[in-house]
Amino acid sequence: MKLFIGTLALLVCSVSALIFDRPCRDTVAAKDNFSPAFYTGTWFELYNSLDQGNADCIDHHYTRRGLQQVFDVERVGFVQERGFLRETGVAAVAFPEETPMRAIFNATLLRVDDEEETAYSYRVVATDYTNYAVTWSCIDLPDNRSQEEGAILGRQTQLNEASYVKVDAILESVGLNREDFRFISHQPEDCDF
Numbered sequence: 001m002k003l004f005i006g007t008l009a010l011l012v013c014s015v016s017a018l019i020f021d022r023p024c025r026d027t028v029a030a031k032d033n034f035s036p037a038f039y040t041g042t043w044f045e046l047y048n049s050l051d052q053g054n055a056d057c058i059d060h061h062y063t064r065r066g067l068q069q070v071f072d073v074e075r076v077g078f079v080q081e082r083g084f085l086r087e088t089g090v091a092a093v094a095f096p097e098e099t100p101m102r103a104i105f106n107a108t109l110l111r112v113d114d115e116e117e118t119a120y121s122y123r124v125v126a127t128d129y130t131n132y133a134v135t136w137s138c139i140d141l142p143d144n145r146s147q148e149e150g151a152i153l154g155r156q157t158q159l160n161e162a163s164y165v166k167v168d169a170i171l172e173s174v175g176l177n178r179e180d181f182r183f184i185s186h187q188p189e190d191c192d193f
């Protein structure tokens with residue numbers, strides 16, 4: 001049923017949901033020698049594979065808690081004809097004692113119209129901190145299926161060609177393709193806040 005709904009959503013609003021006939025993989029790499037200090041700040045969401053309607057103009061604000069390996073995260077966007085999307089959460093490095101530390105997070109997320117927080121795990125597959133970041137997470141579905149969620153983030157609202165070459169190679173290394181993702185507009189006319 002979920003697959004059916006996902007397929008329908010795909011047809012109706014061209015939202016990509018990456019659903020696979022396999023359980024969640026544990027082979028997807030996470031950025032090594034991760035630096036929370038360098039990762040702090042604003043990231044623009046440029047592509048995603050979330051099953052979340054046509055949200056545009058999405059940005060993320062990462063605020064590090066002091067010197068802890070913990071961020072307060074805010075994700076804000078705009079959905080045409082529906083209005084704001086605003087989520088707040090906390091992302092803690094999952095294994096802060098390990099060296100080198102990997103960019104795997106235990107996160108909680110509260111959508112503004114929800115009552116309850118969702119807990120989930122995600123990782124930064126790769127980032128150069130100053131241009132791009134690629135994130136990935138996975139939800140197990142019934143019958144050994146899974147849904148993967150990925151996003152391409154940029155420090156600017158668009159990436160230069162050299163960064164896209166890197167991002168595409170990173171996606172390929174984890175068996176994904178940018179064509180399976182949805183482009184997120186940051187054009188002022190789509191950001192009617």
Ligand SMILES: *[C@@H]1O[C@H](CO)[C@@H](O)[C@H](O)[C@H]1NC(C)=O
Binds near residue numbers: 093095096
């Ligand atoms: C994150 O989750 C993993 C798996 O549940 C757990 O082993 C780890 O201790 C958690 N880390 C933190 C910082 O809570």
Ligand SMILES: *[C@@H]1O[C@H](CO)[C@@H](O)[C@H](O)[C@H]1NC(C)=O
Binds near residue numbers: 142143144
């Ligand atoms: C899921 O996969 C495992 C291992 O291949 C298998 O033993 C199990 O029966 C499968 N479960 C379902 C619901 O298909």
